[in-house]
Amino acid sequence: INQECATIMMSTYPPGERVSKKGALIGSMEEYKKLYTRSIEDGDAFWAEVGKKQVTWFSDFTKTQSGGFGSGNVAWYLNGKLNACYNCIDRHLPEKKDKVALLWEGNESKDIRRITYSQLLEGVCRIAGVLQDQGVKKGDCVCLYMPMVPEAAMVMLACARIGALHSVVFAGFSAEALRDRVIDGKCKVVVTADFGLRAKKSIPLKAVVDQALAQCPDVSSVLVYKRTGGNVNWTQGRDLWLLDEMEKHRPYCPCEVMDAEDPLFMLYTSGSTGRPKGIIHTTGGYMVWTSFTHKNIFDVHDDDVYACVADIGWITGHSYIVYGPLCNGATSFMFESTPLYPDAGRYWDMVQRHKITSFYTAPTAIRALMKYGPEPANKYDLSSLRVLGSVGEPINPEAWKWYYNVVGRGKCSIVDTYWQTETGGIMLTPLPGLTPTKPGSATLPFFGIQPILLNPENGKEVERKSGDDEIQGVLAIKKPWPGMCRTIKGDHNRYMTTYLKPYPNHYFTGDGATIDKDGYFWITGRVDDVINVSGHRIGSAEVESALVAHEAVSESAVVGIEDPVKGQALFAYVTLTNGFKSDAKLVDALKKAVRANIGGFARPDYVLCTDALPKTRSGKIMRRLLRKIACKDTNLGDTSTLADPKVVERLVALRAEIQTSGGKGDRAVSRQFSLTAERVELQRKQGEEPPNKRLKK
Template sequence: MNTQSNRKPLAITGIVSRAKQEDDTGKNKLTGGIGCGSLYIPIAGDIASFIATTKSEINERINEMTTVTHPIPNKCKGSNGLPTPHIGPDLDSYKKAHALTTGEHRHSFWDKAAKETLYWHRPFSTVVTGGFEHGDTAWFPEGGLNASYNCVDRWAIQNPDKTAIIYEADEPGQHQEISYGELLREVCKVANVLKSMGVKKGDVVSIYLPMTWHAVVSFLAVARLGAVHSVIFAGFSAESLRDRVVDGKSKVIITSDEGKRGGKTIATKNIVDAALKECPDVDNVLVLQRTGNPVNMQQGRDYWWHEETAKVVPYCAPEIVSSEDPLFILYTSGSTGKPKGVVHTTGGYLLGAALTVKYIFDVHENDRYACMADVGWITGHTYIVYGPLLNGVSTTVFESTPVYPNPSRYWDVVQKHKLTQFYTAPTAIRLLRRLGKEHVQGYDLSTLRVIGSVGEPINPEAWDWYNEEVGKKECAVVDTYWQTETGSIIISPLPGAIPCKPGSATFPFWGIEPVILDAVTGQPLEGNDVEGVLAVKHPWPSMARTVYGDHARFLDTYLKPYPGYYFTGDGAGRDHEGYIFIKGRVDDVINVSGHRLSTAEIESALILHSGVAEAAVVGVQDELTGQSISAWVTMKPEFKGSVDENLVKELTLQVRKVIGPFAAPKSLYVVGDLPKTRSGKIMRRVIRKIVAGEGDQLGDLSTLADPSVVDDIKDNVPSKELLDNERPSSMSDSSATGSATNSGSNTNTGSSTGSGSSSKTSSIPATAGVGGLTFTEPPQTKTSYYKVAAENEITFGWNLTSLYNTPDSLTFDAVHTDSGNTYTLGSVGGGDTSFKWDPYKYYTDGNSPPLVYDTYQLRVYDENGPSAAPSPGSFMPNSNLRFALYKPKAYTPLDQWVCPNCSSAVKSLPLASVAWLLTLSLILVSGYSVMRGTRH
């Protein structure tokens, strides 16, 4: 076990780790610890190093996530007439192969791969120059090639009748197949039209098209001329389109009269017209006739696709460009409000696209491949257009949605076109899972060999459903990790070689050397069972080169945060077997009382509830715990009528049970939908801003699919002023009846767990609550203490963060639950004015000494207000009594603490006591412990 004190410790989910490593002699590597069978618990004198060491030693979160490993599925073993995978047959074969693509071998690997994968019209001799320091990486710099030739001509020459594109239109029953020979002719005709409009090498052409096969033609026609395409999702507003056209300095736009999606019509030409009112540099617009409905055509500027292509010859010689010449600009949304145009170059990008499709999707000559994304995003660029066509296989262009006209649409497409690979987003998988497996059953999906997930980490529940219902437990499930900036997948399973773990992207692709860095020091965290931020050690060919017109922004965002590395902006963990788990964006990590919690982990726990369809979790600033957890969920249709306080409690308890008490949401809202991009990603930053009271600073919302969702969320969140007024006030010496929480009349159902449904309960405070439990106000109580409705087996403990850093005095709000076994009170003495608190009895047989044992002043409240302290027997199940604690005695630091009963020091406590101490200090250090402390 690594016990370096400078290592940032990991947050853990619950119990003491059962993994005990031993050295060659079979003895514990650490001294000063207590060992019992497979349980090893170190004890340290200094509390800070004690907690740090202990966290790293007993890390449980990653281990819990990696308990299930799925073996290589039958369809990826090269038997029963199926193709033999490109790599296999096991993990060792992958590791040996990967070692020959990294380190001292990486240059020779990329050299050979580039020469074998792409057609070079002009050979190269230098593999790579430059590096991360100045952001001046260049791959195969002397080489010359053409993207269109590599994607189309090679295969059109060999087999012109082979299907290149499978086009599935929005309307059910309308589909078309375009051969490589036809594709070449169409690409050349559009290229000649663009040439007649003055487009030449290096010019930027904007493409604003719906998901028809003509979009692929447009990509390749622009590339054939050596020009640069800037594809803008056909759903952006006129303002967003304008900004991208102006930034890219485009003089030509390719669009359509209208688009079709999910049975709805998109007025693409009208949007272009509105945008061009402020784009004076655009000279020409080429318009595809998709629906045939009348649109405005400006003479001298707007030209019909079908008319112009009928005028030109069907061949255009490809323009040879340098490997480092730009191939495309793709704009991604920025939180600052200004989208950034990521620039990808030709040679390196094509190589990454080609290799990842070949190995990760295990494509073979006769495969019929489908990525269900939109070409307006990087996934569509790489895995609809370039990657499949570079491998000479058939690629699918899907114009519709997963649920139009019904939730079986995907599976109808798979069956109809006999697809062999299927690639979609976790959002779509969760949606289809929510709608029921009956929509999958009855369809023949037997042609599928590989099914993939892209866009965000897929939660294990969705992974299992995908594997069982779609893959029938026979297909490889590739959970892929990459970014717009990486150009192609950099971490993913390889069918035939890497056993999968739900929720894990598994291992790096060829030539990629990911590192997990300490977020504070920037130092690599070696070995397994580590968690930090994800970076890449060396440049790779498909990575972006710059932000268009703003190289300083590129350096500041990706290369300067951790000098010498490419910084992904994502958190990641590596489990005990080396599997990589992506934790989501670094700003999607919540720190609650020192516990670093992944939003994805909490979301997965919420989705375990049978009624939850989707979940989003964000961090909210909290005076007591630093941050608290705000959860937002949507429900399956059959559960939408049962949104009430009980549901909120169930969901909160779900998180407590799956992860631990410290992860319980402080607020929980049930809403109709979550804010998502048009590509299906949940926009958590929007929720985060609104919850923080910054609803007027949401940044770029051009990718938001449904703006009304934002208004719904705003309606469900109390104003910042209201929340400030509802914060608990402390109880002073002279005011034992000081209000702990004020009644939040404008908050939604659920106190610390508020439901964003339409029902509202004025008696539930916005910020009150312990462990996510719901409160109801007792009648005639003159103070604002609340009766708690609790489930059995809920464990509470002290807030040791407050105890260890105690000032002269502390004020606590404490509650007694109606569940008699939640905790145990000790004896009452001192004339019924003090009592002794013994939570330790809940964890042990009661024969060992308590870890915290002190005398407090006690005031008890019943339905009629304050009363004398009761006897111990009054604290029984169904009791309606509440109590408040104040003026505790000063505490002794834990490393100096001695039990008042037996005079035992911490280091000499029984093993069970130490185990409880670990649970107490590492798991229950939160604002959701049985006491809520306020320093003063």
């Protein structure tokens, strides 16, 4: 198994033949290299051309860019005037008014809506009128707490149309988290729905909003989209049904003329202090960046059906469901449900029925589907697919290979994309049909991106020495790019301190990376996920990949805990593939697999098998919680964003059993497997306090 994993990581896969047959937008690697070199050496001219081609301007910009990382005053397309909504809808109408703009599939596969560009304009304009009726004007901020329905995208575009910022809060956040974001954004209007639907669950969105707004006296209006028709509490004078209000307004509303540097939206992302950061993206540079990356990285042709199955509550949904695809005049697919409802074939059933050509999802979803083997995917005709994208975290080689062979049938291009909320769009990526790919590598930089590895000890560039197969360091960017965020709302000093001051005159990503002998980039995880064991800096992603390469493991997460001898010890959480049971023999095999794959220094000190890992509703593993649990820290903080809070309870119980077992190291870990999730649940039913409660006492 370890040899196979090593072979996969060393292998180079050819570009997908289906893209090549269609005809890639960029014709060859030679053309890519030529364009990339120009984008770095003559960036002003390059981005001026791209800006004029990708976006329609009401008034042309007078200068391509100004400012820099040192001063923190980066600006793009100075004095240019445009409107994001106009670029996403109006300008396409002469040729594409009857083309499907949004193709939506609801929680049930029979719930399908096809919204053309002309219909999208009408809906957006009516909502814009509703917002203006509620006093929303240019520069104001509107909060969205909505399910994945087309009206959510319409509200975003309506805000852009009238010059208001939108602040989309993922509809899985708690009332407290929503309250904090509404207050920080100074939002006076909140748009929500009565309920959301997700698999077999009905999510009471309006009730959460009511609870949050009890402490938000400045909110004057709540617009409610009727998704299910279920009963909700109603505040007269504040609450309005969105669809009823839309009927009162004309199907056209003029666009506000915006400066290229006017804010387009605010989106909150987690901070290391736990205090969310309201990231501000501006209009001109963001629209150029998202549309240009979307067009080239997903090889978008006019007759394509492009599907990103993220949520608009995250930056992926903003950039690659709404703004990028619609600015390109594409058909963008929206999905309300989950990959496992009603069964593990849901994604592939959608691909077959809608003839989806590009599919963009997260490694977490891929790994979840891997548990069910190839059979669910093999039932469906997936021949329409050309490009398969991965986003959100580094994809481990085994998941990459499964995606390539089982879903892509070995004929699709895999684009393993690296980027962040702050970057606005994709930074490192293969180009479909061109870039030879390596499982687990984000490969090469996109145009205009000049990545560099810095030594975290002295801030200097890591230089490759003779004989080095790879170099390691922290990943930084040398030059500004159009799509980068401009500030953190109300706290520009925090923006500077977080991104621009750690390594002067560079943008600090917060991630570690490796560059191999071919110049390919491998993301090793957040710098705070780099674990120092006896002087060895070990990327958590590297150990996780070695664990997942074992046939018994479907998913893993590795964190560091304090060790009196080694400084830090490796604590691994793993979920097992169906058919495997946790025991001391398997634990030993997993540790040996890591030793064989990476080295003895990377051998986990602890391996805890569990039925699930704590994840947000978007599928991201909450490593902060895993660190606290591993360190026996019972102050877990806010867990409101978890998809299933009970997972944490079970992990705390399992970890406590290790501590109270009387042994250390391997022996303690082996014994803990007798405490299964079922046993914890049985203890609870019988009234016995779980181990975590006993531990607190």
